Amino acid sequence: MPQESLNSYRSGPDERGHFGIFGGRFVAETLMPLILDLENHYEVARVDPAFKAELSYLLTHYVGRPSPLYFAERLTEHVREVAARAGDAGGAKIYFKREELNHTGAHKINNVLGQILLARRMGKTRIIAETGAGQHGVATATACARFGLECVIYMGAVDVERQKPNVFRMNLLGAKVVPVQSGARTLKDAMNEALRDWVTNVSDTFYCIGTAAGPHPYPAMVRDFQCIIGEETRTQMMASEGRLPDSLFACIGGGSNAIGLFHPFLDEPGVEIFGVEAAGFGLDKKHAASLAGGRPGVLHGNRTYLLMDEDGQIEEGHSISAGLDYPGIGPEHAWLKESGRVTYLSARDDEALQAFQLCARLEGIIPALEPAHALARVVEIAPLKPRDHLMVVNISGRGDKDIFTVAEHLEGI
Amino acid sequence: MEIATRIDRRFKELSGEGRAGLVTFVMAGDPDLATSLEILHALVRAGADILEVGMPFTDPMADGPAIQAAGLRALNAGTTLRKTLEMITSFRKSDETTPIILMGYYNPIYVFGVEAFLVAAKAAGVDGLIVVDLPPEEDQELCLPARTAGLNFIRLATPTTDDARLPAVLTNTSGFLYYVSITGITGAGVPDYGKVADAVAAIKAHTNLPVAVGFGVKNAESARTIARHADAVVVGSSIVETLRKSLDTEGRAGPDSVTVVEKFVEELAEGVRTAIAASA
Numbered sequence: 001m002p003q004e005s006l007n008s009y010r011s012g013p014d015e016r017g018h019f020g021i022f023g024g025r026f027v028a029e030t031l032m033p034l035i036l037d038l039e040n041h042y043e044v045a046r047v048d049p050a051f052k053a054e055l056s057y058l059l060t061h062y063v064g065r066p067s068p069l070y071f072a073e074r075l076t077e078h079v080r081e082v083a084a085r086a087g088d089a090g091g092a093k094i095y096f097k098r099e100e101l102n103h104t105g106a107h108k109i110n111n112v113l114g115q116i117l118l119a120r121r122m123g124k125t126r127i128i129a130e131t132g133a134g135q136h137g138v139a140t141a142t143a144c145a146r147f148g149l150e151c152v153i154y155m156g157a158v159d160v161e162r163q164k165p166n167v168f169r170m171n172l173l174g175a176k177v178v179p180v181q182s183g184a185r186t187l188k189d190a191m192n193e194a195l196r197d198w199v200t201n202v203s204d205t206f207y208c209i210g211t212a213a214g215p216h217p218y219p220a221m222v223r224d225f226q227c228i229i230g231e232e233t234r235t236q237m238m239a240s241e242g243r244l245p246d247s248l249f250a251c252i253g254g255g256s257n258a259i260g261l262f263h264p265f266l267d268e269p270g271v272e273i274f275g276v277e278a279a280g281f282g283l284d285k286k287h288a289a290s291l292a293g294g295r296p297g298v299l300h301g302n303r304t305y306l307l308m309d310e311d312g313q314i315e316e317g318h319s320i321s322a323g324l325d326y327p328g329i330g331p332e333h334a335w336l337k338e339s340g341r342v343t344y345l346s347a348r349d350d351e352a353l354q355a356f357q358l359c360a361r362l363e364g365i366i367p368a369l370e371p372a373h374a375l376a377r378v379v380e381i382a383p384l385k386p387r388d389h390l391m392v393v394n395i396s397g398r399g400d401k402d403i404f405t406v407a408e409h410l411e412g413i
Numbered sequence: 414m415e416i417a418t419r420i421d422r423r424f425k426e427l428s429g430e431g432r433a434g435l436v437t438f439v440m441a442g443d444p445d446l447a448t449s450l451e452i453l454h455a456l457v458r459a460g461a462d463i464l465e466v467g468m469p470f471t472d473p474m475a476d477g478p479a480i481q482a483a484g485l486r487a488l489n490a491g492t493t494l495r496k497t498l499e500m501i502t503s504f505r506k507s508d509e510t511t512p513i514i515l516m517g518y519y520n521p522i523y524v525f526g527v528e529a530f531l532v533a534a535k536a537a538g539v540d541g542l543i544v545v546d547l548p549p550e551e552d553q554e555l556c557l558p559a560r561t562a563g564l565n566f567i568r569l570a571t572p573t574t575d576d577a578r579l580p581a582v583l584t585n586t587s588g589f590l591y592y593v594s595i596t597g598i599t600g601a602g603v604p605d606y607g608k609v610a611d612a613v614a615a616i617k618a619h620t621n622l623p624v625a626v627g628f629g630v631k632n633a634e635s636a637r638t639i640a641r642h643a644d645a646v647v648v649g650s651s652i653v654e655t656l657r658k659s660l661d662t663e664g665r666a667g668p669d670s671v672t673v674v675e676k677f678v679e680e681l682a683e684g685v686r687t688a689i690a691a692s693a
Contacts, residue, residue, distance in 0.1 A: 025548060028545050028569070029548055032549075033573045199474075202596045303523075312520040313470065
């Protein structure tokens, strides 16, 4: 892609919401006026100092930002031991971007607060959202409680069952959780049902999408709200090491934590960037790695890589992590893959479980199963890098929600 | 000027007869392809003027429970886009005149390949397309190539389509305009008939295209009411529900599946045809 490398990887999308061939606005006519209205309001808000000041205040005092950039000393020692055992003197210096310390325990709140402030500017009184693992649902319910807005969360019936603590949290926060019984009863069906609600309740309802996917302007808007992760990382790394990192790692479901970390570094040619998808039982079995095992298609308002059969029917993803269990991916990632700027890898369920335990024991940090996928590749690649290589991994959420799932699997081993 | 399709000819005939038309929706392959083909012929016998045939999709995000379930039954019975087109080919062997519109979502068409699909659909005897998730903003994807291939691309206008947006919706629309009478999914709610009349009148001020009205038409009575204000009435979910009730517990065709659908559509056709008497 010579054209992109001459210019910038950060200029997308175009005015019609396209990142190369990906993205776009593939929605029913009923929603088109709403999406255009949202785009207009967002374009005004994003450059309005009052909007930025309000969001910034909340991110500091409500969320607890900036989240620390933490030198993971014992994990670094570990990868250097691994390198030494292989007769090598290397082993990268590993930093964690601590998004799990945010209020509500994940990066999701960064985006939700931005969208809820926008909804208030637009005079919307009712908020709907989809959720898989429940993290986006909890973040949305939290922000709605904070601003006194009605909140309806769509969640696949299967996920309601396997993420009970988060369902309870959402209820405590005053949200109504609707178990979705259609289709495969997981995240994609929750998104379908949220879209059906939105088509029905057009006048008062704002759809707060949880990842950098969906029709334009959502992929760009969610990315912009999450870019604070990468911007802080840049400043913090300059402060602690006096230079930029050499590599970045993040897990990818829809890809909002990853694009938030990556985007501010896309035009830094010295920074290697790695996204890690969920390989489930393995890429040759059931998995949720849309880039590795899917092909371009159109779903949920955008063109992107999808898991589907020969007839274009959408297939179910599988991952031990409910947050990565989605058969698609944000369109900007699809484009970054094709342009070659970001390298996309994957990690299986069992690899994520091992990394989950390693992180807990070495660092006293229980990560969510989602970033445990990124950690699985970090512990493999870090030993191959020299000691002065600065590696950042986004710990996008904390693992409290996952301890029962993990316990179940560890008993099975 | 566009090449006239069976849809254009049918609306000309209806206008000559001075009555509204009946557009019926069923899902291809519901409950199986053989029964589905029989149902298409039964719909015509019962008085349907235009057939709208659903292309099943796993994630029909503008459809309510009835049509979602019909799509899943069709997929479970092995229906694919290719098989849907084969069924249309079979239908055309004994019916050369009834217009057929394929309705569905873009992904199966995109995966089939737009050019290959248009060639196959035209060859099978399809006259028009309704693709729910392709708004005017994405016209270059399928709408413009379809027009070049001689297929009508029928667009939906909704209560959220205001005067400012209507011209964009009408540009490149051909065959007819499908006015969705409620904001919501298929099979939900009942429209406010007074508002529907106003909306149709507002659309007519912008176009000479026929206007069909659908969503929320549940029986002969509501079909008759809508027919007073529109060039055609579209009925979907209630036909699909009538079919579902005739299936066995495994979702397979029952002995009277075709006849109950035929009888229900006869009532709808009667409702639409008597509407002229009411307004004349």
